[in-house]
Amino acid sequence: MSTSSNSDSANELLIHDLATDLVPVRRLRPPSMRALTWLAVVAAVAIMLAVIGDLSALGHRLSAAPDMWLSVTGSTLTAILAAIAAFQLSLPDTRRIWALLPLPAALLWIVASGVGCLRTWFVPGTHAADLSEARDCLIFIVGLAVPLSALLIIMLRRAYTLQPKLTALIAGLASAAAAATLLNFFHPFDAAATDLAVHVFAVAIVIGANWGFNGRLLATNFSTQ
Amino acid sequence: MMAISIDFASEGTIFGPDLACFHGRRRGPNSIAGAEITRQVMTKIVSDDPAAGADRRWSALMVAAQAGDGAAYQALLRDCIPLIKAIARRRGVVADRIDDVVQDVLLTIHRARQAYDPDRSFTAWLSVIADRRAIDLIRRTRRQAQREVYAPLAFENHVDEAANPSRSIAVVGMRGVVTRAVETLPARQREAVQRLVLEERSLPDAAAVTRRSKGSLKVNLHRALKALRDRIESWE
Numbered sequence: 116m117s118t119s120s121n122s123d124s125a126n127e128l129l130i131h132d133l134a135t136d137l138v139p140v141r142r143l144r145p146p147s148m149r150a151l152t153w154l155a156v157v158a159a160v161a162i163m164l165a166v167i168g169d170l171s172a173l174g175h176r177l178s179a180a181p182d183m184w185l186s187v188t189g190s191t192l193t194a195i196l197a198a199i200a201a202f203q204l205s206l207p208d209t210r211r212i213w214a215l216l217p218l219p220a221a222l223l224w225i226v227a228s229g230v231g232c233l234r235t236w237f238v239p240g241t242h243a244a245d246l247s248e249a250r251d252c253l254i255f256i257v258g259l260a261v262p263l264s265a266l267l268i269i270m271l272r273r274a275y276t277l278q279p280k281l282t283a284l285i286a287g288l289a290s291a292a293a294a295a296t297l298l299n300f301f302h303p304f305d306a307a308a309t310d311l312a313v314h315v316f317a318v319a320i321v322i323g324a325n326w327g328f329n330g331r332l333l334a335t336n337f338s339t340q
Numbered sequence: 341m342m343a344i345s346i347d348f349a350s351e352g353t354i355f356g357p358d359l360a361c362f363h364g365r366r367r368g369p370n371s372i373a374g375a376e377i378t379r380q381v382m383t384k385i386v387s388d389d390p391a392a393g394a395d396r397r398w399s400a401l402m403v404a405a406q407a408g409d410g411a412a413y414q415a416l417l418r419d420c421i422p423l424i425k426a427i428a429r430r431r432g433v434v435a436d437r438i439d440d441v442v443q444d445v446l447l448t449i450h451r452a453r454q455a456y457d458p459d460r461s462f463t464a465w466l467s468v469i470a471d472r473r474a475i476d477l478i479r480r481t482r483r484q485a486q487r488e489v490y491a492p493l494a495f496e497n498h499v500d501e502a503a504n505p506s507r508s509i510a511v512v513g514m515r516g517v518v519t520r521a522v523e524t525l526p527a528r529q530r531e532a533v534q535r536l537v538l539e540e541r542s543l544p545d546a547a548a549v550t551r552r553s554k555g556s557l558k559v560n561l562h563r564a565l566k567a568l569r570d571r572i573e574s575w576e
Contacts, residue, residue, distance in 0.1 A: 125553035129443055130417045132528070132556045133450045139408035140454035207452045208468035275452035277472045 143274055146202035153198050153267055157293045160259070161300075168300025182230060189224030190296040193217050197289035201267065204282040205274035205333075214285055221288070224295075228311055249313040252298060256317035259294040260287075264321065268329045279333035280326055287325025291318040391463070394419075398462040406453055417446055423463070424470045431474035437481065443555035444473040521571045522564075529564035532557050 143149065177183055197217035203209045267286045276282045295318060398419060404412035421442055428441040448469050456465055522533055535546035536557060547554045 124551070125547070125556065126421060126439065126442055126446070127418075129446055129553040129556040129559070130414055132559050133417065133446065134410040134414040137405065137408055137410040137413055140406050142406055142457070143455050145457070206455050207448060207472070208465045274455045275448070277448070277469070277476075 146206065147199055149270060150195075150198040150202045153202075153263075153270060153289075154195060156266060157194065157263065157297075160263075161297055164297055164300045170300070173299060182227065185230075186224060186227035187296065187299055189220055189222075189227050190292045192220035193224050193292035194289050194296055196220050197285050197292060198267070201271060201282055201286040201289055202274075204278055204285060205271040205276045207275050207277045209278075211278060211281060214281055217285070217288060217292075221292070224292070228314070249310045252302065252310060253313050253317045255298050255301065256291065256294045256314065257320055259297060260290040260317075260321040263293055264290040264325055264329065268325075268332055271333060276333055280330040283328075283330035283333055284322060284326040286329065287322035288318075290325070291321035294321070395461050395463045398466075399458050402453065402456050402462055403458050406456070417449065420445070420449070420466055423466060427467060427470040428474045428477075431471065431478065433474050433477060434481075437477060440554065441470070441474050441477050443553050444477065445470045447555050447559070448473060517572060517575065518568070521568050521575075524571060525564050525567060528552075528556075529560045529567065532560035533564045533568070536561055 177187075200213045200216040203213040203216075204211075264287060267290060268283070271282060271286060295314060298314075398416060401412045401416035401419075405416060424442050424445045425438050428438045433441055445466075449466070452469070456462065522530055522538075525533065531550055531552075532546075535541045535550060536543065539546075541549065543554045543557060546552075546557055550557065
């Protein structure tokens with residue numbers, strides 16, 4: 116009996132502490148709207164890069180090999196769907212199944228990139244990236260994904276996820292896919308095997324860093340206390 | 341209204357008569373100030389469906405809490421406890437840890453309150469959080485049981501290889517500053533710092549000594565550390 120009353124009074128004290136000096140909070144907008152905000156920033160970056168990027172080479176590339184659209188479509192859709200999934204997962208009551216939302220688009224991206232890679236082997240005269248170009252790809256993807264990830268994590272921390280690692284992993288996928296999509300402005304050729312390996316490595320670095328570092332940031336979210 | 345598979349028969353007071361007779365209609369975001377919402381909720385028409393009525397009432401109380409209404413927030417958190425306990429029990433949490441789940445869930449509601457959307461069922465929102473927190477506690481308990489043993493004598497006899505007596509001289513100067521800063525804290529925050537930091541007690545131990553909940557101690561410690569950091573920085 117006394118144990119029960121002790122726990123009741125402990126709960127009552129906690130409730131009192133939480134309600135004391137309660138500050139008003141601004142309600143979060145729906146996850147899709149918040150994802151749109153982040154995607155709008157990505158679109159703004161895309162417009163800036165398009166101004167300085169090699170658009171004619173990109174147009175030539177896409178008209179010469181229409182299947183390359185699939186790779187670009189895959190990475191773009193992966194970025195959009197992963198961003199929506201990340202904002203959904205940032206809510207405490209969301210099911211983990213949302214993490215699968217970007218999976219079909221990611222598969223399309225991987226398969227289409229693989230097809231492009233095969234073309235460099237079988238079609239004579241196809242330009243393949245050398246090692247220095249592959250290094251530039253790595254720097255571009257990681258360099259662009261870092262600020263995009265940082266912005267995404269800041270936005271995700273406004274909510275309160277109960278699945279911080281998974282949310283951060285999907286956020287990493289969104290950032291990496293967005294950076295890989297924007298790379299197309301400066302990458303007017305198919306990814307050869309080494310180049311593709313570098314892309315995969317860069318995307319893996321971004322996702323892994325998000326999972327490890329940003330997962331902890333989301334787990335220690337006390338912003339509303 | 342989302343169906344919730346809770347054994348309500350075993351929790352007869354979850355939607356007790358005081359909750360069941362109110363039917364709170366949902367409002368758009370920020371349409372009414374917090375205290376006004378609470379007053380209006382209390383005067384709503386009688387509902388045919390007690391669970392739906394209670395859910396609407398909770399939802400309205402949460403909207404008021406989001407607007408900063410502490411009284412509505414206290415009422416809401418108190419009302420939530422039976423449902424949280426029922427969910428923890430259904431998940432298989434042992435009886436003496438159910439209040440840990442309750443306190444974890446209350447803290448989660450507090451930290452996530454800006455994420456609640458009043459267009460959705462509050463009961464469903466709360467149930468998912470309670471379910472997750474119950475699973476977290478079960479996993480944590482299993483992990484602890486696998487890697488920890490209760491051996492007070494071995495603990496007392498263990499030599500601290502990191503101990504450095506000369507370090508304590510440098511610490512003495514700083515201690516005075518910290519002590520002065522701690523003295524300026526409100527009583528509950530001072531108590532949390534005293535028990536958890538200065539006396540290096542574990543959370544359950546400090547909770548037992550102070551007769552406060554672990555959640556309350558955590559909240560107060562967090563607030564105290566923030567206040568201490570601000571004060572010491574302002575003195576430097």
